[in-house]
Amino acid sequence: MSLPRVDRRTLLLAAGGAAGLAGQGGAWRWIEQPDPQIYRPGMADGHWLREQGAALTQQLPDETLDTGVAILGSGVAGLSCAWQLARAGFRDVVLVQGPERDGNCAAGQFGALAYPRGAHYLPLPSMESRHVRDMLHDTGVLEGDPYADAPVFDEMALVHAPEERLLKDGRWHDELLPMQGIDPALAAEHQRFHLVIHDLSQAVGRDGKKAFAIPRLLSSSDPAFVALDALTMRDWLVQNRFESPWLRWYCDYACRDDYGIGSDQASAWAGLHYFASRGGRAANADPGAVLTWPNGLGALSQKLRDRIKQHLTPLPLRELSGMAIHVQENEFGTESLIVDRASGRVVRLRARQVVLAMPLMVAARILAGAQSEFGLSAPALPTYAPWLVGNVLLEGFPREREGSPLAWDNVIYGSPALGYVVSTHQQWGLANPRQTVFTTYRSLHDMSSAEARRWLLEASPDALWQSASEDLRVAYPRGLWRHVCKVEITVRGHAMSSPRPGLLMDRTLQQARQGGRRVHFAHADLSGLSVFEEASYWGCEVAKRLLGC
Numbered sequence: 001m002s003l004p005r006v007d008r009r010t011l012l013l014a015a016g017g018a019a020g021l022a023g024q025g026g027a028w029r030w031i032e033q034p035d036p037q038i039y040r041p042g043m044a045d046g047h048w049l050r051e052q053g054a055a056l057t058q059q060l061p062d063e064t065l066d067t068g069v070a071i072l073g074s075g076v077a078g079l080s081c082a083w084q085l086a087r088a089g090f091r092d093v094v095l096v097q098g099p100e101r102d103g104n105c106a107a108g109q110f111g112a113l114a115y116p117r118g119a120h121y122l123p124l125p126s127m128e129s130r131h132v133r134d135m136l137h138d139t140g141v142l143e144g145d146p147y148a149d150a151p152v153f154d155e156m157a158l159v160h161a162p163e164e165r166l167l168k169d170g171r172w173h174d175e176l177l178p179m180q181g182i183d184p185a186l187a188a189e190h191q192r193f194h195l196v197i198h199d200l201s202q203a204v205g206r207d208g209k210k211a212f213a214i215p216r217l218l219s220s221s222d223p224a225f226v227a228l229d230a231l232t233m234r235d236w237l238v239q240n241r242f243e244s245p246w247l248r249w250y251c252d253y254a255c256r257d258d259y260g261i262g263s264d265q266a267s268a269w270a271g272l273h274y275f276a277s278r279g280g281r282a283a284n285a286d287p288g289a290v291l292t293w294p295n296g297l298g299a300l301s302q303k304l305r306d307r308i309k310q311h312l313t314p315l316p317l318r319e320l321s322g323m324a325i326h327v328q329e330n331e332f333g334t335e336s337l338i339v340d341r342a343s344g345r346v347v348r349l350r351a352r353q354v355v356l357a358m359p360l361m362v363a364a365r366i367l368a369g370a371q372s373e374f375g376l377s378a379p380a381l382p383t384y385a386p387w388l389v390g391n392v393l394l395e396g397f398p399r400e401r402e403g404s405p406l407a408w409d410n411v412i413y414g415s416p417a418l419g420y421v422v423s424t425h426q427q428w429g430l431a432n433p434r435q436t437v438f439t440t441y442r443s444l445h446d447m448s449s450a451e452a453r454r455w456l457l458e459a460s461p462d463a464l465w466q467s468a469s470e471d472l473r474v475a476y477p478r479g480l481w482r483h484v485c486k487v488e489i490t491v492r493g494h495a496m497s498s499p500r501p502g503l504l505m506d507r508t509l510q511q512a513r514q515g516g517r518r519v520h521f522a523h524a525d526l527s528g529l530s531v532f533e534e535a536s537y538w539g540c541e542v543a544k545r546l547l548g549c
């Protein structure tokens, strides 16, 4: 038995404790406590803002900056806005990072190995996602004509085989929803599901628009499809007589994976978007392929930053650390107060136009007139799903169970969690690398958001680890622990707004999308579908509005 390595505390115990063990002659057993690092992006800043931020708004600033456009928030939406402006030659911009640089697309690093702390893949862009195609083209991920039916994508970003697998009944299978090797009645039902989804992906409403599109604002408003927003995804399955437990699980998994809530909570309209809206194709990959990088979509954030800098050359990108604690419109334009808690520095940022590229719940707190002018009041705000992301640095690879080999995405049937992805999957080479990072995902859908946030606040590091590592413990009941070197758990209490029934009628979102004369909102919240394409859409749309396009 090898001794535990590096910075984890490992307790050697056996039934009855070590003293009792020798007497019992039983086998020694390692009970692991990997001493996880807990990372809580935005939590301390958010609580501070809620409790003390108002008092600071009276403080005299250390500095005043003037700019044409202030972008408050550096997630995908903020970066996309900055990129679109820079690409058009508009240079008079200041980007404020906020509590978390890159937001939900942030990434981390264990030595030389990068890993995602949030978003990890991007589906091939649909024909409607022209903004994503432009972006991938400008950053070198897509070659040739960006609007081609099936463009060529960077081979290093196209997910390599095997893409996914499912652990069920003690064995790995290579499909999440199989068609073969199962009971014929189930197979027929799975087949029918695929046919229905295929028809929906081709369906066009009476307004001539696709029934399901991403960005979702381009989806049809035909009442026949809009009516699906009155149902949950589970209701839709029942209505359509889809009874296979495997299919029910699969749809539930899909809702949790994309939206952080189960199929009994997600709008059927949103749930069906997951399956029927993309359909992007590549000249050099199979349909349904995705783009991914070792650090997940942190790679795209970095590529966007690089391109922004190149477009702005010889000027640098003006980027401020810290967060906005107050934003108001005045007769000259807008004024934002930016506080960097690390340095204590307060900057008054005056801008002709301001873009709040932050969650609507934060905008509602810091924007003067948020309620009276934009209808952003507490009861009207989205509800946010909490998530846990676990990153586990491994020395060597644990021994696999029978069946399909380790894939990029590894999912456990019936688990409350969402499986794990492998950061080194995209590396070329015949042999496994010496080290890798497994990234686990879990949305806390089985509690109310408030209960889940309370639990996240109070849970010990070990309890968080138990929750974040549940799927790894199922996949590797023995032997994983000998490989574990480091663990980081990212706790996202307000990770994403989730699309519940009624999303399409949400007047608050409709109003926020309009923005004001000088105040604009850009965030995935505006869509209610928290995915890269939607966040970047709003960043680009606001930039176009500012440029007068």
Ligand SMILES: Cc1cc2nc3c(=O)[nH]c(=O)nc-3n(C[C@H](O)[C@H](O)[C@H](O)COP(=O)(O)OP(=O)(O)OC[C@H]3O[C@@H](n4cnc5c(N)ncnc54)[C@H](O)[C@@H]3O)c2cc1C
Binding pocket: 072, 073, 074, 075, 076, 077, 078, 096, 097, 098, 099, 100, 101, 102, 103, 104, 105, 117, 118, 119, 120, 121, 122, 322, 323, 324, 325, 357, 358, 359, 362, 366, 387, 388, 389, 441, 492, 495, 496, 522, 523, 524, 525, 529, 530, 531, 532, 533, 535
């Ligand atoms: C765990 C997880 C996994 C995901 N996986 C995927 C995936 O694989 N594929 C996919 O397409 N999508 C995925 N998503 C969703 C995707 O990450 C988001 O939709 C997208 O990143 C949202 O970008 P955003 O810019 O709208 O918002 P955010 O990422 O929320 O960024 C908000 C920004 O606002 C800043 N901010 C906050 N408060 C202030 C303030 N007071 N002043 C200034 N700035 C402020 C923050 O620092 C941050 O930079 C995932 C989400 C999570 C949580």
